[in-house]
Amino acid sequence: MFHKTVLMIGLHSHQPVGNFDEVIELAYDQAYVTLLDYLDRHPTVKVNLHYSGCLLEWLEVHHPDFLVRIRRVVERGQAEILSGGFFEPILPVIPPGDARAQLEMLCDFVRDRFGYDPKGFWLAERVWEPVIPSIGAGAGLCYTVLDQSHFVSSGVGKEDANGYYVTEDQGKSVAVFPIDYTMRYTIPWKPVAATLDYLRSKHESEPGRGWTFADDGEKFGSWPETWENIIQKGWFEEFFAGIEASRDWLETETFSQFMTSHPPSGRVYLPTGSYPEMLRWSLPARVSEPLNRFLEKIEDEGDRDFVRMGFWRNFMAKYPEANNLHKRMLRASKRVSSSTQPEEVINGARTHVLRSQCDCPYWHGVFGGLYLNFLRHAAYAEMLTGEAHAAPVEGILSEAYDFDADGQEELIVENARQVLIFSPHAGGTLREWDWRSFPTNLLDTLARREEVYHKEIAQALVKGRAGSADLSGATLAKTEGIAEILNYDRYNRWCLIDIFPAPGTTAEEFARAQYVDEGDFSTEAYRWAHKQSSERVEIEMVRDGEVRRGSTIWPVRLTKRVEVISGQPGMNVEYVVENRGDCVFEGFFGSEWNFGLLAGWADDRYYLVNGRRGPGDMRLATSGQHSEVTEIGVVDHWQRADIRLSISVPADVWRYPVETASLSEGGYEKTYQASAVFPHWKVLLEPGKPWMVKVAVSVLEPVWHPQAE
Structure with missing residues (x-):
């Protein structure tokens, strides 16, 4: 009997929570509608479609007719719809109950809108962990798709990575379809003949087998250059027509x-994994660079699957900000699960937390991801909204526990207006400041750190000046001046960072992290204690450290006392610096504060110094130096926050933007991450005579301040 070769086409379409309408609209016009147009013209070509719930919600609001078109394709038997986590989470790193809710939510949506009972599920970023079968089968789903590299890691040869395999966890089984490596890189980048010839060779050697191609739907029209090279030049039309001509x-x-x-191709047990690029992105730059050099020596790209390094969860070690976001989500989820609010309130709160689990801001690779501050902001906004609804706070609460799972306790203080998270063991810093009114994390920042692609930035083309990227991989710089911001931080971009800059340090050197810190206080552990009453929480953090200049060492005790009052936003901070040596210290001491307020060049986000906006450009992405400062304000009208630092001892203040250089699908780009404020003082510390300063931190409702001349 003559058996045809079977091609299974899977297309996954997704837009993250918090993405801009105009970005999604462009993808809709160039990729999503285009695909359905081709399916209408080629009704014998069958496909498997997955749309994330984030995207489906947007489509239902902006283009409800598109959902009707999807249903028609399903009803005529041309497509089946895959389920998955509704808001595209990495399923094994969210609470099990949330994972089940995510899958069931998208299954219900697909049944209701498309009249189809989904049987398979898409894994976000194809991140696999051995517990996945229990998660999927527990929601009534029976298959998923994974990269060929997963199978190679388990000893399945490339020629055997076809059809589907069965795996299980605790006796709960699912089928897994291997995505063919060759087709992932010929479709749509190579001429159509390359894919058809490849499949023909498979047919001639092993007729009747099934081969899977599955990848992002945006790859077909909305990725850079693909509209011109894939759609306008007719690649998609030729591909579908070629399939029909090969019937x-x-x-x-x-x-x-x-x-x-077809029966299963066999049984397999898969190790943790994702697609190969994702695993390499999870590695620190010092490891990625030699690994990439080694991989370049392997001529057969398929053989590179035998070199396996990386693990998705390592992003939470590589980027402390991703870990903070993840652990804050876990806390919000726990608060919702234990809520005693009415059921409808809990259900609404849970949906907000589920939205915060969208994977995009938790990692970074070739796309912006974690580096895109608006995606992080959206995740924080959702989880904070859910927590506020499920667990409203009256009075003031404090809790000491290992918030970030690093083996050291943090202190969380919250009242009706805010949540403050302190890390005494990491410089006695304030690591998170959740502002409930908007809601947002006012300290949603990102430190500048080395990425493996930074060495290529100097050679990058500047878009509009030297041509554009093509599909072979030429890389663009989306903005000028990126190489000048390649500065790497020595600490996380939080608040209450204690620094003794060496005499002669300039504001520019400080902003570029190219200075000497004579103290050992910015990242080291403080011993601490706190006490709580019905009206306030008081925290004392103390470190006996050293200030070193050349061969001279001064033993210094630095004490920070923080007071948080019930019902009030902000805090009161008292610094006491004491020279415990036997000779005078003359130098500089300061406290750095970093605020993440999204749009540094927006006109409605600016600094105030001693109540004035100016002279000069005071927008949050600008730099400046100010003397005799008793109050500095950081104003964000969009987030309805005017953060004021009132200083008891007049200070010199340096302010500057924290900007990162990252790689996105469109090239290298510069991204504003935070506004840094560094009030500092020249201090004369005589032995046994403490020096003290108080900083009253408040948050006001902003009023407009015109630019001063």
Whole structure:
């Protein structure tokens, strides 16, 4: 009997929570509508479609007719719809109950809108952990798709990575379809003939087998250059027409159809993994660079699958900000799960937390991800909203526990207006300041750190000056001046960072992290204690450290006392610096504060110094130096916050933007991450005579301040 070769096409479309309408609209016009147009013109080509719930919600509001078109494709048997986590989470790193809720939520949506009972599920970023079968089967789903590299890691040869395999966890089994490596890189980058010839060779050697291609739907029209090279030049039309012209030996099927007519290719147990690029992105730059050099020596790209390094969860070690976001989400989820609010309130709160689990701001690779401050902001806004609804706070609360799972306790203080998270063991810093009114994390910042691609930035083309990128991989710089901001921080961009800059340090050197800190206080541990009453929480953090200049060492005790009052935003901070040596210290001491307020160049976000906006440009992405400062304000009208630092001892203040250089799908780009404020003082510390300063921190409702001349 003559058996045709089967091609299974899977297309995954997703837009993250917090993305801009105009970005999604462009993808809709260039990729999403285009695909359905081609399916209408080629009704014999069958596909498997996955749309994340984030995208489906947007489509239902902005283009409800598009959902009707999807239903028609399903009803005529041309497509099946995959489920998955509704808001595209990395399923194994969220609470099990949330993972189940995410899957069930998208299953319900698909049944209701498309009249189809989904059988398979898409894994966000194809991140696999051995517990996945229990998660998927627990929601009534029976298959997923993974990269060929997953199978190679388990000893399945490339030629055997076809059809589907069965795996299980605790006796709960799912089928797994391997995504063919070659087709992932020929579709749509190579001429159509390259893919059809490849499939023909498979057919001639092993007729009747099934081969899977699955990748991002945005790859077909909305990725850079793909509209011109894939759609306008007719690649998509030629591909579907070529499949139809090969009907004597090739046919397309849905995954469910193939499972009905074909037995499993075997049993397999897969290690943790994702697609190879993702695993490499999770590695620190010092490891990625030699690894990439080694991989370049392997001529056969398929053989690179035998070199396996990396683990998705390592992003939470590589980027403390991703870990903070993740652990804050876990706390919000726990608060919702233990809530005693009415059921409808809890359900609404849970949906907000589920939205915060969208994976995009938790990692960084070729796309912006974590580096995009608006995606982090959206995640924080959702989890904080859910927590506020499920667990409203009256009075003032404090809790000491290992918030970030590093083996050291943090202190969390919250009242009706805010949540403050202190890390005494990490410089006695304030690491998070959740402002409930908006809601937002006012300290949603990102430190500047080395990335493996930074060495290429100097050679990057500047878009509009030297041509554009092509599909072979030429890289663009989306803005000028990126190489000048390649500065790397020595600490996380939080608040209450204690620094003794060496005499002669300039504001520019400080901003570029190219200065000497004579003290050992900015990242080291403080011993601490706190006490709580019905009206306030008082925290004392003390470090007996050293200030070193050349061969001279001064033993210094630095004490920070923080007072948080019930019902009031902000805090009162008292610094006491004491020279415990036997000779005078003359130098500089300061406290750095970093605020993440999204749009540094927006006109409605600016600094105030001693109540004035100016002279000069005071927007948050600008730099400046000010003397005799008794009050500095950081104003964000959009987030309705005017943060004021009132200083008891007049200070010199340096302010500057924290900007990162990162790689995105469109090239290298410069991103504003935070506004840094560094009030500092020239201090004369005589032995046994403490020096003291108080900083009253408040948050006001902003009023407009015109630019001063």
